[in-house]
Amino acid sequence: MEAVQVLMDNLWVAIGAILVFFMIGGFILLEAGSTRMKNAGHIAGKTIFTAGIGTLVFWAVGYGFIYGEGNAFIGLSNFFYGDASAADGGLTPAVDFSFQVMFAIVSLTIAFGGFAERAKLSSYVIFAVIFSAVIYPVVAHWIWGGGWLAEHGKQDFAGSTVVHLTGAMAALAATMILKPRIGKYNRDGSSNVLAGHNQVYTTLGVLILWVGWFGFNGASTFGVADGFLGYVILNTQLAAAAGAVAAMFTAWAVTGKADVPTTLNGALAGLVAITASCGFVAPWAAVIIGLIGGIMVVFSMKLFDKMKIDDPIAALSVHGTVGVWGTLSNGLFALPELSSGADWGLPGLLYGGGLEQLGVQTLGVVASGVYAFVVSFVVLKIMDKLMGGLRVTEEEEIMGLDISEHGSYGYPEQMALEEAKLSTAATKEKFS
Numbered sequence: 001m002e003a004v005q006v007l008m009d010n011l012w013v014a015i016g017a018i019l020v021f022f023m024i025g026g027f028i029l030l031e032a033g034s035t036r037m038k039n040a041g042h043i044a045g046k047t048i049f050t051a052g053i054g055t056l057v058f059w060a061v062g063y064g065f066i067y068g069e070g071n072a073f074i075g076l077s078n079f080f081y082g083d084a085s086a087a088d089g090g091l092t093p094a095v096d097f098s099f100q101v102m103f104a105i106v107s108l109t110i111a112f113g114g115f116a117e118r119a120k121l122s123s124y125v126i127f128a129v130i131f132s133a134v135i136y137p138v139v140a141h142w143i144w145g146g147g148w149l150a151e152h153g154k155q156d157f158a159g160s161t162v163v164h165l166t167g168a169m170a171a172l173a174a175t176m177i178l179k180p181r182i183g184k185y186n187r188d189g190s191s192n193v194l195a196g197h198n199q200v201y202t203t204l205g206v207l208i209l210w211v212g213w214f215g216f217n218g219a220s221t222f223g224v225a226d227g228f229l230g231y232v233i234l235n236t237q238l239a240a241a242a243g244a245v246a247a248m249f250t251a252w253a254v255t256g257k258a259d260v261p262t263t264l265n266g267a268l269a270g271l272v273a274i275t276a277s278c279g280f281v282a283p284w285a286a287v288i289i290g291l292i293g294g295i296m297v298v299f300s301m302k303l304f305d306k307m308k309i310d311d312p313i314a315a316l317s318v319h320g321t322v323g324v325w326g327t328l329s330n331g332l333f334a335l336p337e338l339s340s341g342a343d344w345g346l347p348g349l350l351y352g353g354g355l356e357q358l359g360v361q362t363l364g365v366v367a368s369g370v371y372a373f374v375v376s377f378v379v380l381k382i383m384d385k386l387m388g389g390l391r392v393t394e395e396e397e398i399m400g401l402d403i404s405e406h407g408s409y410g411y412p413e414q415m416a417l418e419e420a421k422l423s424t425a426a427t428k429e430k431f432s
Contacts, residue, residue, distance in 0.1 A: 016219020041410025243270020
């Protein structure tokens, strides 16, 4: 019976790893659909090859920096991971590694949201190596690898801080250094909508991410013994649904239109918000957490736009702002039996736990966010100086990164048609 249990635990986490990796397909559709046609092939392709880079770097050093024997700041063993031993009453080391590497890739993909439509291909390559080696692993070690925040009882069930906030802070640093896309802001401070080219892609991308999140959160139980994965998935579904509904009605009330991209970001906001708390809170609290996340993402996007921070796929709001809220929500709603009763931190304020857990959650958010932002900003600034700029030239940006960086379009027939129309218009103007 024990052998069957071990088999089922390993099978479930392996399936979870596959679901999380399939989320990369969701990010491809989400980011490509949210940006312009002339960059679609570039966005899709760079997501795949940076996932490859992230995997190799995580295998070489990232996993060791997180889970290796070391100190409160960083792990210092298990580099070039290759443990092929069998399960000893739990997960095989290879299954555990396979699950963990997917989280690192997702965080890297979030970080690259801040590069969209204006960064050189070489910028992606170099930053993928550095992020996967020394940015994500350090935060993950602090919280999941037995580091100093884990010692304080920091609660982050599946990564609102570790994965989402870390990626968002790197995206913020990139966005600030790269500056807004051409045509995004006018001299008077007003902004223009640089609409994405395919809302159907974006919607399908969100649906794939939503499904993948069941592995993201559900497999973070690391087993199936007591069926707790069902409870985690229930909370995940409730929060995502609440986030989508809240964002749609908020946008409708504010603008008079039930904006589709905002609704989609609301669903993602609900998912990000519940990621830290899915294994700690009651279902009614999951609904509230998702609702607040869905409302927050609407106003956060407007705030960043007013600050002239150009965030094409709303990574800063969905994964950053809401990632903070999701992490802090544990300090309010964590149930005693799922926190102190499970030897993982303390109950939330509403359950008599006082302010201590909320304080720990706040400390974790501040420390992790500052570390990820400062290191990313410094690294990107150095890269900017040494590479003669992270950003493509104005001509290349106007042309589109598909053709300027890769030599072909993601939509070759459509772009050829557009070029023909422009050429015809120019000819008519010349001879008119």
